Amino acid sequence: MKPSNAKIIKDGLWTNNPIFVQVLGICSTLAVTNNVRNTLIMIAGVTFATAFGSFTLSGIKGLLPRKVRMIIQVLVLSFYVILVDIVLRAYAPAISKQLGPYVGLIITNCILMGRAEAFAAANPPWASFIDGIANGLGYGVVLLAIAVVREFLGFGTLLGFRLAGDWFTPWTIMIMAPSAFFLVAMALWGSNSYNARAEARRKAAVAKAAPDRAAK
């Protein structure tokens, strides 16, 4: 069955969110989320590489020999990642320097390989492209939320603009990697308990609609 575009987008953003449900790409949340600007660039890089990587892999899946499937996946995905790296180095040297090795490490972001294997290998190119965008954005929304909290509490700024006054004592822990663990865990907790409650409500509604079936 071919999934509709709307379903693909909803899956990437919520139902099958790469961070909440697939628990992929957690590593990069530690590295770049203490600063909103770097986070935005990371999101753009991951979304670009996932979308175009999935698109390309889906396009050539008919020609792909099984034995070298993974090698070719890595080749294609790293092609796009290195492209991002080259562009940043040439046109945004300051950002490239700040992100340092993290741009190259996009290739190790599990979302890229995860979507190539789980979606692009079985779906047409255009749907794979949309899936890549949706998953990149689903990842991005969570990352951005964490970055906003971390940058505000850690520096008292957002995107470099000072929001808190002089009275504000920055929470140094928010700048360090451990706080990303706490925040990701809290976000996972929140989304899981929301989903569990929604599921319980759905079951209750079903039981109400057909009481004798539920009783049996």
Added chain:
Amino acid sequence: MKKDSVSYVVAFTFLACAAFIVPLAIANEATKKRVESNRLFAAHSAALRAFGVSYGSPAEAESKYASLVSDLPDGKGFRAQIDGKAYIAVKKTGGGLWGSITMVVAADEKGERLQGIEILDQMETPGLGGRIDEDWFKKQFRGEKLGPEGLTIDTAGSGTGDGDPDNGRVDAVTGASLTSGFVQAIVNAAVKDIRATGGPK
């Protein structure tokens, strides 16, 4: 040809690698000059800022660099002639908290007063040690008098910047005594180099 035959796999892999790597090589080659000029601009503009020369655009920075500054013969630093006075800046790398710190340190030729410092590379904790790259911290070094051992970065200071250029001390970054100590070591080592390069001959 069968998709799982050895010859198909080898031919496919070869062609796929070529198809993806050749464009990357071309892109890399095409941007090489730009990347190199970015790198040079980073070094040149840092030298200008350390010498206390202001500039507006990158082009202006390069032209000021060309007219005022020359490289030291061994590539370790820069020599500048500003308003008739000779200055020397050296590039110095030293240990930091998480990785090494690279700075440009400028002083007059005899190493009596600092002209300024600039951070080229650092991996200190953002928000703590990373604040050595903030202007208030770097500004304290401008025109600071140097003792026989250089200067002291004082952890007992107010942490907001020391305005007196004659006391041979500047304020450390609050909460970053280790990083401040590393910066002090680098600056003083650089001062030694400047004195060795430009001192009495």
